[in-house]
Amino acid sequence: MVNLGGIARKLFGSANDRRVKSFQANVVAINALEQEMRELSDEALAAKTIEFRKLLADGKQLDDLLVPAFAVVREASQRVLGLRPFDVQLIGGMILHANAIAEMKTGEGKTLVAALPLYLNALLGKGVHVVIVNDYLAQRDSVYMGRLYGFLGLTTGVIVHGLDDDERRAAYACDITYATNNELGFDYLRDNMKHERVQMVQRDHSYALIDEVDSILIDEARTPLIISGPLDDRSDLYLTLDTFVPRLSKDDYEIDEKQRSASFSEDGNEKLENMLREAGLLKGESLYDIENVAIVHHINNALKAHKLFQREKDYIVRNGEVVIIDESTGRMMPGRRYSDGLHQALEAKERVQVQPENQTLSQITFQNYFRMYQKLAGMTGTASTEAEEFGDVYGLDVIEVPTNLPIRRIDEDDEVYRTDKEKYNAIVVEILDAHRREQPILVGTTSIGKSEHLADLMRAKGFNEFQVLNARYHEQEAYIVSQAGVPGAVTIATNMAGRGTDIQLGGNAEMRIEQELADMPAGPERQTREQAIREDVARLKEKALNAGGLYVLATERHESRRIDNQLRGRSGRQGDPGRSKFFLSLQDDLMRIFGSEQMDGMLQRLGLMEGEAIVHPWINKAVERAQKKVEARNFDIRKNVLKYDEVLNDQRKVIFDERVELMESKDLSEFVRELRYDLIDNLVSQHVPSTAYAEQWDVDGLKAEVSQHFDLDLPIHEWVKEEGIAEDDIRFRLEEATEKAAAQKAERFGPDIMNYVERSIVLQTLDGLWREHIVSLDHLRSVIGFRGYAQRDPLQEYKAEAFDLFQAMLNNLRFAVIGQLSRVEIVQEQQPEPELPPMRLDHPSVDLGVDGFASGFIANGPLVAEPERDPDKPSTWGRIGRNQACPCGSGRKYKHCHGSFAQAEPV
Known part of the structure; x- marks a missing residue:
């Protein structure tokens, strides 16, 4: 059979060859400018940065400046570092500027290649991030390459472990910032736990260039970054359960090394029940009664710790601590811990001090963090084998850069x-x-x-x-x-x-x-x-x-x-x-x-x-086939993890964007009024529905709820005795009464103090509910797989239930905020900022529409004058109060029309 593909490649080159060839014209143009740049003085060469920025301000695009900017960097590199980028390095720089991954062999000078697109993209003044795998390399490269950027008039910062917020803020304010992937992710999470906008350290997510991109976006992306706070100490439980595993025989459990899973057989379950009963830890008759869910989880972790995790391979014990070993790099990862009690199980196994478990306060995966950047690029020596994943998950092409000299x-x-x-x-x-x-x-x-x-x-x-x-x-x-x-x-x-x-x-x-x-x-x-x-x-x-x-x-x-x-x-x-x-x-x-x-x-x-x-070559091919199987399975696992995490990510974007808007608002009275009116709507609809006769109304219930949530004793019984009274009349009177009470409180304590209290209560309540929501979704996800036995798609079930939980969280926000504000007594002195519980930064072992969620809270976007709104184009509406008339012209309130949850059903 004729191999047409092979013939085509010989005649026209591979797709990669054609992509590389497409950059050749720019290489020729850059080389043509080399003599001109060489004749410039140091001052004139550095002044090119000011010239380029002026051109951008006048409407030029970055692509228009690529050739002269690369020529400037090449000449500056020759003068400052004594290194002149080769033509293939120029091509690598163009690939990195074009939102792609440059695969460059070891020793081909990736650090110097990065300087070309970094300089060009830093001209926008939004800040670019260079993502490095560890603190040592981040510091080394920032100092070494900072000489070049400083010569050209750009500032360089570095983010490493141990910096305080002021130092981090200063580093992020630089034109080019070097940082590890962990520090970037944790800074983003910490920023969204702050209570003042000025306390946040990060700014735009404009352009990120990732070194060793396969290690960061593939290997480390399997597990999320988690900020957690401590729960109660249960070290005795872990130590007790750890003693059970050595007493089991091989027939009592099953180990699957391919899937990295462990489970107990029927005989094993029976033995465990007896052991637990003797230890006084079994509730009810069976190990699988609902009361024993936590015990089952922890005894499974103990089994994994003994049978799947090996000392000196998966972890080491150092200075009385269990330290995880990165399977890809062989490095220790101090400070990182496995989640869900697995690390505690390993500590019990090794008989070192068992640290308390932690509750998740905030989390994000690297996939979702780095997809926030408007522009993303990466470089590594080995990316081709994972090209499909880079394309599917991140939209990044992998382009192989030819070596400067033949291999x-x-x-x-x-x-x-x-x-x-x-x-x-x-x-x-x-x-x-x-x-x-x-x-x-x-x-x-x-x-x-x-x-x-x-x-x-x-x-x-x-x-x-x-x-x-x-x-x-x-x-x-x-x-x-x-x-x-x-x-x-x-x-x-x-x-x-x-x-x-x-x-x-x-x-x-x-x-x-x-x-x-x-x-x-x-x-x-x-x-x-x-x-x-x-x-x-x-x-x-x-x-x-x-x-x-x-x-x-x-x-x-x-x-x-x-x-x-x-x-x-x-x-x-x-x-x-x-x-x-x-x-x-x-x-x-x-x-x-x-x-x-x-x-x-x-x-x-x-x-x-x-x-x-x-x-024999056949042996090589057989081993390679086995590796491909493992790679495909791992890719499927990561894709599945990402599908579930995207549900949480959509909700996280809404909450985090809303937090920023709340922190930036000078006056939250309108926002609080929206919550108050929403709560009144909810109570009136529940207790005096328009579809029921007046004698069927639950007036006692409404009065009790109004007293509980608004701290008001209103004559609701007298209102309903009036002839012709309707649901809307009761709603209006409640709005009027609560508005008057809120106005009196604001007048008594002054607008500034009232706004401070409103912001503090709203943000604290939102953060508390969001943390509970994350835990609820974790529990939901751990059991949702069983829906598959009922021929239902677990992912779709998860999306639907996560949406319902999010609605419930927003509803709880109204009750909690209004209840606290109604009863708060303000002391006329500045209260200290509430302290977060002690936090731990973890990177543990292994779609709902954003608009839908936004409409359930506050429509995002700038305030827009009503005459500028096009009824047929929601994109022109901007931010709308939920009790305002809907701009579509229906005559209904926005919250009952385009702002209702009905407009945001799960996909």
Whole structure:
């Protein structure tokens, strides 16, 4: 069969080639300006920033300035940093400006590439955010690249852990702000818990450029960022339940490693019931009575902690704390905790102090946070395997940028052994051989335990000339990585994603100078020593090149091809020679979970002897197919999580936007009046409905409710005795009476103090109800899956019920706010701002229309004069009071027409 696709690619190039080629005309234009820029003085070059901003103010678009702006950055970079961006780096910068992901191989200079679109987009003055994977790299890059931006007249800020609000506000006010993804997300959540607009630290979400975009938008996006406050201490319960699991046999539970799930068998349930009964923890007769829901949840966590979570792989115990290990980068994540009691179960298992559980105060996923930006871009060395997810979730295309020099790395076929023992013996032999030939070797492992097991095997052979890089020794990681290219160097590393430091053959001269000459003052002697170090590094580089460049040896495959490619990409940077090979065994997690028994039988029949390996391209393809299965499953999990979270996200946008509007309003009396009238409508409709006769009205109930919520004793019984009295008359009299009472209170205490009290009560009440609402949705989501057994779509059921809960929350807001305002007694002194409970920042383990929700609260938008409103175009109406006439011309109040919840039914 003729491969038409292959022929077309040969004739016309791939789709990626055509995209890259489309940027070539701009590259030619930028190069044409190079001589002109070179002739400018430093002052004239820096003045280009002012010129560009004036052009933008006069109506020019950013795309119109791309060529001259990139030419300015290239020349400034040459003068300030001594680095001139290559043509392929210019292309990478254009991709990042065009809302896409630039896939650039390791060592191709992504940090410098980022400066091009960052400068261009910062000209708008709205602030651009550079998202980095850790604090160290954020600080390093902001200082290093800040020299370039400062030369061009732009300000640079950095957000790291430990800054106070004033420092954060100043950093966000800069033209270019470096920050980690966690700090950005938590700042957004914290901002929406503030009670004054001036206390907020973030401004526009204009443009974000994400470094290591696959790590941040894929790996870390599986779990939300959560701000939580402590609940009651229940450490005794966790410790008691933890003692039950070791008493169970293998027949008492089922473990599914593929799905990372654990459950009890019938025999196990019976044993647990007896244990719980003995401990006095079982309520009722059965473990699955409704009263025991929390106990079931916690005993399941105890089982997971023992059977699914491994010490030294998923977490380590350090200084009496259980610290999570990032599975993608191998880094420790101090301060992060698993949610829903799982972290407490691990603490009980390890017999360290069990910290109290937390209640969610606010949360957001990275998907929904970064989709708030008007413009988003990213760069990484490995994104192609996840291109579908980037497109579906974020609307980002992945474009591969050609390398400046051809790749000379040789990627060898995998070697597959039957057992771990055989595999590790072969790895040790290979490492010792590479060291003897003075070829630098980087050994990649998937966990701390495996890196230390390999280190022990090396020591047993009498070899100690190696470095171990894992979460235990992350403080020295930059220096260890920088020197991993020295001839004969042996570096054992747990994952290599997002390390931020290239492995240079011969070592890194600047890092050596910083390390070796830290205490030597400037002067001729230091200059001599620096020159000697640089000459030594050049000599060592030549030696490493002659030995074949960096050899990357991996001890097993990861679940994701992307992580494997990140490891491979450490070798062969900037056209250097290199080599990579993976050593596998049938006992590896990936091979074992995906059916290695059949392969084991086949290898035995083929007569594979102990210590022998099978090497064939078919093996590579079989492993790759297994990886694709895992990637597809993980993508489906993330998509499903996102579908549910989008329901909460739509509601969160409404609440957070409303909070900002409330904080910015100088006078909340109109808003409070709307709530008061809505409450009166609700009470009148409930107790004196228009469809009932007067003798059927619940006058006693109405009087009691009015007294409870408005603190008024009104002669409602006398009103209803009047001839011809109607529902609207009672409503009007209630509105009049409550309005008079509110006016008297405002007059008594003054408008400023009254407005302060109204704002405080509204925001505190809204925040409290919103926190309860989040918890309600969490509980709803944990059980909604059972609706599938009734042939109903759980997601649609969740959307409908979440909508009802949101309506109920808004209704409760009216009751709570008006009730408090009616009874509040104001002391004539400024009250201190209410303190939030102690908070913890968590990043734990694993559509309703926005307009619909907005109409249930307050229609968003600017105030618009009535003559400018087009009855047929709701987009021209702006913000409308809920008791005003609807602009559509129906004659009904807005809340009973286009502002009603009926206009916002769940999809």
